[in-house]
Amino acid sequence: MRTAVVVGAGMAGLATSGALARDGWQVTLLERGERVAAPPTALVLWPNGMRALTSIDPDGGWPAIATPVPDGGVRRPDGQWLVPPRSRAAAGNSPAVAHLEDLYDALVAGLGDVQIRTGVTVSAVRCGPGRRPAVGDGRTEYEADLVVAADGIDSPVRRALAPEATSVGSGFAAWQAVIPGFRAPVLTGDRGFGGETLGAGYRFVAIPLGERAAGRGGVYWVATAAGAARPESPATQLALLRRWFAGWHAPVGELLAATNPEDLVPQEVRELRPLPRAYGFTSGPGGVVLLGDAAHAMPHHLGQGACLAFEDAATLRSLVAGAKPGPELTAAVEAYSRARRPRTNSVVRQTRRMSAVVQARGRLALRARDAALNQLRPRMLGHAHGLASDWSPPE
Template identity: 35%
Template sequence: MAETGRAIVIGAGIGGLAAAAALHQKGWAVTVLERTPALRPVGAALSLAPNALRALDVLGIGDEIRGLAAWQGDGGLRTPGGRWLSRSDAEAAAARFGGPLVLLPRTTLVDRLAALLPPGTVRTGTPAALADPGDRDRPARVGADGDELEAELVVGADGVNSRVRATLFPAHPGAVYAGFTTWRVLIPVPGAEFAPHETWGRGRIWGTQPLADGRVYAYGAAMVPAGQRAPDDEKAELLRRYGDWHHPVPAVLAAIRPEDVLRHDVHHLARPLPAYHAGRTALLGDAAHAMPPTLGQGGNLAIEDAVVLAHHGADLAAYTADRLPRTTAIARRAVRVARLNMAGSRAVVAVRNTVVTALSQAGPAFLLRGFDGVADWRPPYASGRQHAGKP
């Protein structure tokens, strides 16, 4: 197969845009096809761990994104009554994994990735379908808005309900409900001062995180049957579920308007795919390895996928060999964490909280070990721009 040529990326989310930028950097002629009429990312904010930031170094924007880090002190894990189960140390985490954790609006990253592409690369309002994945002797074919396009490489970056994945692996059962729904908001909260935290209750969690632009990113998750919606509005639902939790949760809820709340049921790939490619077509991000958000790694791994795919280029078997073991292991870990932090049994919650408290007394390094092998990942090739903390 050709080492470069024409590449078509289906989906203009974070993973798709990162892949397009990485492939463009490697000399591919890239077209991105996005079905929505504009680049409107789903979700309010995104956390980027050092592994994703090192992948963004490859694209030349890692330092710029690091500059948006807002978390400089301690945060941690709490109970709904406000008791600290564990405290986290931003400096210890940065020292262990080689950089900070950056929380930023998804729109900021989408805009920055799109700016790396030549004008006209992204075609919005263009639904696309994989017509033929191609093989060594023929290009892949994509149907888009009445046209049929050929390419030496097609990238399916079309999310958890990927149509490209269904075409490549029709026998795979696809995404299944993870057992819980999520709410997310990104709002100003005047006068709110707090340490960033995640709070674990019985069958529900809450997180409140400050952003560098002064806004607050807050999220909740609860074990509920799939497809449910509030009988009135989702702000009212949040008040019912979290209104009596510790400060600053009531202040955040008071600042929310009903239209600020995004609610989505969580789906994941409970059965791993046999490969992340077929023919000349590759999958990345949620299309390849959708997982619960409990490790905050979904978007991070999509960015990793993007630079690794561009590194291997047309050698998609090497891409699968590189990415499938890592992402499958992290997805399984995310499922285990979801079972822990979304536990609904009073007895299990009591044991969980006792164990977390005991482990935290051993110091932040003990708890940070849970991200060993995740946040310390490095890309297979270096960027031309190295940030100061990177060896």
């Protein structure tokens, strides 16, 4: 039986482990945490992410956990439209939002026979001609035909195999929260839901979660501010957010008022620069592949990080489906790298452009940004989202 070791039980590792196990691989999933747990936030799934999940697991019930995101357009903090709601619908690119607990539950339900080892922090990788690839935590070595590094932006596996790719700060910090339904303000109609609001170096997005979501009708919001991550306590950070976003159009203030410090998930936004020169490294009869944020961590402004991770998983699964360990599997490892490098590179480029636009600061830059968004709205946003969403699973 073909064997695989997957490092990291985030979304990328869970999706890949389940996909390989369903195709008959014997999979061991290694996770440094004591349990597999979703952060208490939500995720926007663009059509490419949804297609990838469906291709990985057609019975995963993905549409049932994802609620369509209403098209809320783009506004200025005073509520004036920069991009009215219709352009995204016109582009036919409607995303959906899922509570991460629901998404993790569905991914874990799809793991089948995968052996999960928690509390294992991988610190070393073996990869080279003549020997099966392996990873280890200093106590145990885990050897397999295929090693999948899905261990996030600080991946020690990537650092060993592609040291040129370093993790750098993107210049801003993000805060996410889900306000559960029973505590969320009742918000209706034309109140900026599903859209984003752009200020000078600040951004706020609010999306209602469906009734089926773990938040039970709650609201997901994500705020971004230029600068480094804040060292203060969650309560102080929440107070800062309320101050920074004071006076923004409804429902921004109401949502921040309804948020408790323990709802807050603060994060420094980081990315890989440059991307690794390759995502696949052959070793003996198989090799090591990089997947998800371990391969292409990027800022979140296009909401594509996890969607691309699901694309990675669907592509890998398809390429290794019939490959026997030996020349077939090593060829599949190389084909994975060839297939994923250009695709992720172009989405990362688009994301960086979008980041520069939405996080613009300074009077002149803001004026230029707002004018561009006004005039080029279908091209600018539609093109970026279209490019990112325009992907089909490999045959």
